[in-house]
Amino acid sequence: MARVGDKAANDGQSWQPIHAAITGAILTHDLLPGTKLPEDELAALFSVSRTVVRAALQALAHDRIVQLEKNRGAFVAQPSKKEAKEVFEARALIEPKVAAMAANNARPSDIVRLKRCLAEEEEAVHQQKRGEALLLSARFHESIAEIANHTVYFDIVRNLCAKSSLIIALYSARVDIFCERHAHDALVEAIANKSAHDAEELMLSHIVDLFSGIDARERPASTRDLAEILGRHVVRVASA
Amino acid sequence: MARVGDKAANDGQSWQPIHAAITGAILTHDLLPGTKLPEDELAALFSVSRTVVRAALQALAHDRIVQLEKNRGAFVAQPSKKEAKEVFEARALIEPKVAAMAANNARPSDIVRLKRCLAEEEEAVHQQKRGEALLLSARFHESIAEIANHTVYFDIVRNLCAKSSLIIALYSARVDIFCERHAHDALVEAIANKSAHDAEELMLSHIVDLFSGIDARERPASTRDLAEILGRHVVRVASA
DNA sequence: GGACACCGTATTGAATACAAAATTTGCCTG
DNA sequence: CAGGCAAATTTTGTATTCAATACGGTGTCC
Structure with a gap:
């Protein structure tokens, strides 16, 4: 039986690996709130053009997991x-x-x-x-x-x-x-x-x-070197 | 006090008028499930490039309000x-x-x-x-x-x-x-x-x-002439 | 010595151009 | 006349290009 979450339905968009990698890095706290996500860097990392990176970032922004600031770029969101x-x-x-x-x-x-x-x-x-x-x-x-x-x-x-x-x-x-x-x-x-x-x-x-376990204490932080971080979160495409 | 839904927060993305127009047309049933949404047509309608139309369509797809089919285009979703x-x-x-x-x-x-x-x-x-x-x-x-x-x-x-x-x-x-x-x-x-x-x-x-009031009866339908339909749903930009 | 303005650089926003895939049309064949 | 194959057209996917905006540094003026 077909189950929810099967990827068959959502006809593979090419930005999904990037979306998945960034989401994964966020779940592991490898990417911390406030981290900048430059388009060029991601494009180079995933060997695609900025076009597809932007698509991924917009999807993440729609999830409110990244915040897009006009003419300034994408940042990992910092929920209030x-x-x-x-x-x-x-x-x-x-x-x-x-x-x-x-x-x-x-x-x-x-x-x-x-x-x-x-x-x-x-x-x-x-x-x-x-x-x-x-x-x-x-x-x-x-x-x-x-x-x-x-x-x-x-x-x-x-x-x-x-x-x-x-x-x-x-x-x-x-x-x-x-x-x-x-x-x-x-x-x-x-x-x-x-x-x-x-x-x-x-x-x-x-x-x-x-x-x-959530408290008022803020803990702002950010990191760099996306390459190192995201490298571990690239989901391998299921090549036949 | 700032309220939810204020558009101040989401720094204006240029595709939002298109997103809003299509969503509005869907809410009024001017756009029916299954209707194709060609990029060129929308681009011409809103006088923008396909780039920004695609951003709007991807946002709508993320809402699962439109369905993107690879190399075939965007269609108004038909929920099961x-x-x-x-x-x-x-x-x-x-x-x-x-x-x-x-x-x-x-x-x-x-x-x-x-x-x-x-x-x-x-x-x-x-x-x-x-x-x-x-x-x-x-x-x-x-x-x-x-x-x-x-x-x-x-x-x-x-x-x-x-x-x-x-x-x-x-x-x-x-x-x-x-x-x-x-x-x-x-x-x-x-x-x-x-x-x-x-x-x-x-x-x-x-x-x-x-x-x-929802029943099992299917009622498949679609319409044409996007220009006429969507024209009424363009949200005017609040020019100062 | 500090603050402000200007300029150069880097990065994003959007449009255009190019490539790939699918649909459609027309033609040929059975 | 129907069915299927193939070229042509249309439409999407992606890359590249150009323009606009923000950032950083430097120099000058107060």
Whole structure:
């Protein structure tokens, strides 16, 4: 059965690798809020013209993950504290429903996938790969939305996860994000048991818990050397 | 106080007039699902190069309001029945919360604005301007989201309203959409009274009611003569 | 010594030009 | 007359070019 998130539908736009690479780098915190994303540099990195880079940047801007400033360029977005609150408010409303739907929908292979995701996350934590762990944590939430098989919610959740990554980079007070892993474990358990109500409750408390780790402390920062950063996030095109 | 939806923030991209015109034409059902949107034609219409038209089309595609097919062009999207269900499911979840927030947030000027919106809608109905009435109905929902002053929800609601317009064009079984006006009236009343709970309930039942008018009947159609259609949707730039 | 203005450089915004793909048309063949 | 192949046209995808704006440095004036 066709599932949400299959890339078959969206006829491959050539800018998607760039979009994916930048999104990935944001999820791992390799790219921090405020970082400038110069068109020339990206064009050189991906060996395309600025035209296609601009398309990718506009898509990211539409996600509100980058901010376009006229005649000044593209910057990784710096969500305000108000928006941070909004994002987690929306997640608290939507993702519990999504988790419940996933519980009703999940097939055995889906459970396997979720568990593999968690295993990789755990491994990343043990290897002190904080960025990788953050990425996998986001992918976990996205996977649940994919299992729920709801295109509209899937799009929303993916977007909110990316924004959350920026918010965590800016405002996270918690040193260790990884206490959350137990929440993820319990969630998979509920989904595996098809306990929609439990999944819903667990997801809600998980999101509330996530937001409780967000604080007023600003942590502005930016980095350079996009080549080094993005190189690791290029998704290889599935060459037959 | 700065409000959500102010265009100040998004530094004016030059494609926004085109995006707005097409979105408007979709909301009025002047543009029907499946209609092709050729780049040359739009470029000529708006007196810009294809470059900026493509940017607008990509933004619309990101909204999933148009579908881009590789090497074939852009078409107004034709949401599946599954997606139709998803859209109204999402609206039923999100918009009641938004209405409650609007009730808590509304200032007198906001109530005035909502009532003016309803008056214009009523006038459009009496003038048999179905398209105009549909547009104003969508604007009413968007206005509530704007009053709620929640950027994330505002973006989502606006997108869902546009998708709903496509869905209604494809699947609406009801001849007369306008029984809904009473629901809108009651909603404004609740918001004016700052009765968040009432507003939430009324919005939920309104959305459920809207979806009940959606049926399985397909109604595929498309139109031509973009120039005539879109001419009325060009938003004049606010020349000082 | 500091502030401001001017100029050079770099980067973005938009249009044009070129290449590739698909659709359409016409023609030929069965 | 129908079907299919092939050239021609149209339309999209991408690169390149040109113009406009912002940034940084330097020199001068106060």
